[in-house]
Amino acid sequence: MPEFQKVAVIGIGYIGLPTAALIASRGMQVLGVDTKEDVVRTVASAAIHISEPDLDGLVSKVVSGGALTTSAKPQPADVFIIAVPTPVDCEHRPNLSSVNAALESILDLLAPGNLVILESTSPIGTTEGIARRISERRPDLHIGTNGTENGAIYVAYCPERVLPGRILTELVNNDRCIGGVTPACTRRAQRFYKSFVRGACVATTARAAELVKLTENAFRDTNIAFANELSLICDRFDINVWEVIDIANRHPRVNVLRPGPGVGGHCIAVDPWFIIDSAPELTRVMRTSREVNLSKTQKVVEWACALIEDHPYANVACCGLTFKANVDDLRESPSMEIALHLAVKYGARIKIVEPNLRRLPPELADHQVGFMNIDEALRSCEIAILLVDHDEFKMVPLAERRHLDVIDTRGIWQDMPRRT
Numbered sequence: 001m002p003e004f005q006k007v008a009v010i011g012i013g014y015i016g017l018p019t020a021a022l023i024a025s026r027g028m029q030v031l032g033v034d035t036k037e038d039v040v041r042t043v044a045s046a047a048i049h050i051s052e053p054d055l056d057g058l059v060s061k062v063v064s065g066g067a068l069t070t071s072a073k074p075q076p077a078d079v080f081i082i083a084v085p086t087p088v089d090c091e092h093r094p095n096l097s098s099v100n101a102a103l104e105s106i107l108d109l110l111a112p113g114n115l116v117i118l119e120s121t122s123p124i125g126t127t128e129g130i131a132r133r134i135s136e137r138r139p140d141l142h143i144g145t146n147g148t149e150n151g152a153i154y155v156a157y158c159p160e161r162v163l164p165g166r167i168l169t170e171l172v173n174n175d176r177c178i179g180g181v182t183p184a185c186t187r188r189a190q191r192f193y194k195s196f197v198r199g200a201c202v203a204t205t206a207r208a209a210e211l212v213k214l215t216e217n218a219f220r221d222t223n224i225a226f227a228n229e230l231s232l233i234c235d236r237f238d239i240n241v242w243e244v245i246d247i248a249n250r251h252p253r254v255n256v257l258r259p260g261p262g263v264g265g266h267c268i269a270v271d272p273w274f275i276i277d278s279a280p281e282l283t284r285v286m287r288t289s290r291e292v293n294l295s296k297t298q299k300v301v302e303w304a305c306a307l308i309e310d311h312p313y314a315n316v317a318c319c320g321l322t323f324k325a326n327v328d329d330l331r332e333s334p335s336m337e338i339a340l341h342l343a344v345k346y347g348a349r350i351k352i353v354e355p356n357l358r359r360l361p362p363e364l365a366d367h368q369v370g371f372m373n374i375d376e377a378l379r380s381c382e383i384a385i386l387l388v389d390h391d392e393f394k395m396v397p398l399a400e401r402r403h404l405d406v407i408d409t410r411g412i413w414q415d416m417p418r419r420t
Contacts, residue, residue, distance in 0.1 A: 320388025
């Protein structure tokens with residue numbers, strides 16, 4: 001009999017749903033659990049509520065075949081995967097309320113031999129806290145060791161490390177970092193992931209695995225902060241930042257990243273705060289990087305307002321809302337923040353161009369802004385604030401945008417005069 005037959009995935013959002021569908025496609029019975037009734041209904045109908053290449057076909061296949069079902073409440077399983085959001089609050093402190101609620105929902109269902117895996121980005125020590133909570137609430141269970149004693153349960157941490165737009169491919173092919181609260185927990189979790197992951201399943205401790213996830217995104221945040229800081233220096237001295245980076249990167253040991261309007265997404269914009277909160281006196285570089293990237297967003301707002309004030313009757317195309325190119329994900333998006341600020345200040349003069357959304361987000365719709373495609377914006381606008389490097393924007397030839405005054409935060413219209 002297979003070791004893992006039933007899997008419950010708690011949270012079927014951007015990570016949980018692709019994970020659940022992939023596991024179901026490998027012959028296991030999967031229950032996707034979510035507190036949002038519309039999400040449960042959508043997936044149960046063999047449809048998806050997020051945009052991700054090839055996910056719709058996979059979900060349709062495994063739901064239609066009965067391998068993936070959904071519910072608002074978990075049911076007994078061999079493996080419980082917690083994949084819920086872990087945002088930060090207004091003071092940049094980790095909010096683990098969804099993790100705690102997910103754990104509470106399965107405590108009474110746990111049975112000997114079960115494997116509990118936390119995939120949500122979490123502060124150091126969270127997985128050990130889950131193990132302690134299980135032991136306190138369920139004294140009939142204990143955390144597995146090297147033996148095969150009765151009542152053993154296994155707890156591990158395995159963070160996702162996938163790129164939106166490539167999630168299904170990377171779930172299978174990327175290496176995974178797996179840390180159990182005991183070596184036996186690590187090995188059991190490794191066996192589970194090896195049933196559907198082609199990449200290496202690298203063993204470590206739960207604490208190390210938690211820090212690995214945070215390190216990956218804090219590292220990228222710091223490197224982006226360098227690029228954003230460089231863009232501000234170039235603006236002051238009227239130097240083309242894209243040219244500086246391209247030439248500097250010809251050095252065999254230099255790889256400067258590209259600047260932008262800030263940093264967004266569910267990982268890079270959030271994860272460094274988890275480390276900063278845990279060791280504030282030791283994280284000066286990480287804190288400064290966060291501050292630089294947040295301030296770049298405000299600087300773009302200042303540039304945009306100055307340009308708009310110089311053209312008091314011009315319509316303004318805000319090109320892009322999502323946090324990265326060619327996705328529909330608005331989480332922590334600096335582009336969304338910039339567009340909202342301009343919408344509040346200038347109202348109907350602002351025209352939103354976002355090819356990956358079918359409708360305006362409610363926050364923007366409240367300000368009577370326009371919502372149009374890039375062709376309509378080129379005809380009706382005199383100013384363009386380029387915030388996201390979507391493919392649709394890259395394809396616009398110079399002849400069709402020569403009339404625009406442009407702030408290009410992504411460097412894709414380099415053939416025009418602009419701020420960066």
